[in-house]
Amino acid sequence: MQIDAHQHYWNPERGDYGWLTPDLAPLYRTFGPDDLAPLRERAGVSRTVVVQAAATVGETRYLLDLAREEASIAGVVGWVPMLDADAPALIAELAHEPKFKGVRPMLQDLPDDNWIANPALKPAVDALIAHDLAFDALIFTRHIDALATFIERFPTLRVVIDHGAKPPIRDGNAGCDAWAEGITRLAQYPHVHCKLSGLATEAAQGWTETTLRPYVDHLLAVFGPQRLMWGSDWPVLNLNGDYLLWHSVATQLLAALSEDERTGVFGGNATAFYRL
Template sequence: MIIDAHQHFWRLDRGDYGWLTPDLAPIHRDFGPSDLEPHLARHGIGGTVLVQAAPTLAETGYLLDLATKTAFVRGVVGWVDFEAHDAPDEIARLAAHPKLVGLRPMIQDIADDDWMLRPDLSPAFEAMIRHDLTFDALVLPRHLPRLRRLLARHPALRCVIDHGAKPEIAHGRFDDWAAQMTALAHETAVCCKLSGLLTEAGAGAGRAKVAPYAAHLFAQFGPSRLIWGSDWPVLTLATSYESWFEMARSFVSNAQDRQAVFGGTAVALYRL
């Protein structure tokens, strides 16, 4: 089964998407299952992982309700306030839902670059381990040394880096990002998503600009730790679902490797 391991739904009138402003006109509207389903059918994609887009428990509840009604949504990555004193109890409550597979604090938007290393967050990370949940690391390149320290502190925490840590492709910055990703791949068991790269490449960017970054991720993580995702509908700011799907497949030519990157690894990581 092909899995799209990173997609979003939202409804604007819910009012908790602080980042989703009218300036992002192409995606400043509602997106639901009926919008995505034709793309999945066209490419034989049998399931998705639905990922949070707002830092609220209300949105996580909304996504879990959608997942219950939508057969192709195989899992939900939600949100919990890791700073709350009752975070472990909240994680336990959410983990009881059969489609809750992971959690994602929106680290890229947090002013404190060392936030993930705060000692008072350890109970939340330990609760994730107890409930067999995956930590989606929404990080930027500057966070990667901190992520290495976090994973050394919690070696049993199952983790995946979203969007290849959003390398600054549009500015041609490669070496420091590549070194940090190599260190993470060699020193930890973290996985990585092959997603979001075209969005980071800038307007009009094509395969040539993204290819070195994708090749580095594949070389370091290999098919058993690399997971394809669309990041739809954010993807549509850069290209179409079809274009990214075909481009990503071109980065993984071996049929057995494709089975892993485009489904098998996601199934294993998220316990789908």
């Protein structure tokens, strides 16, 4: 069973997607399961992990409502106010939802790059660990030092790096050494995984398999196929690609792996990591 480990559903009329404006014309409409279904079916993807796109509990509940009615949604990664005093109680409540699998603060959008290193996050993280939930880290290279502090503080928390930590692909060699060194550092922690997703969005238009290969090869080298999981990042992917193209290119980029390793990257690893 192939699983898309990272995609989104949203409805702009809900009014809490601060980043989603009419300027992003390809994305500024409702995207739901019926929109993704024909693409999933053509790619052979059976189920998905839906990830939050708004920093509100309301959107998390919206996604869980969708998940109750949609069999293809295997899990939901939501948002909670992790520094609030009632965060542990909220996490405990959400954990009663069978498809609630983890949380994601939108680290890339926060004004403080060191937010994730705040020791005051401990009560919320302890609640995640107690309820066997995961943590998605949406970061750039500049967040790696702070995230490493967080990872070392909570060695039993399952952590996955979204979008390969967004390598600066469109900038050519600028910044790539720092990214490569940083992602290598994070991969040294055995409880940290990484999503093979979002790379097309970081590339210039007209990207190809050749464009993305150095980044995918590096992620494979440092994490190994056992800690990588494929995700589409659809519909954000539509800004610079499409579902079937990215699935096809990823398949080519992983062609040298064994069948078992490819099966892991395209589904088995996500199943184990998220407890799907």
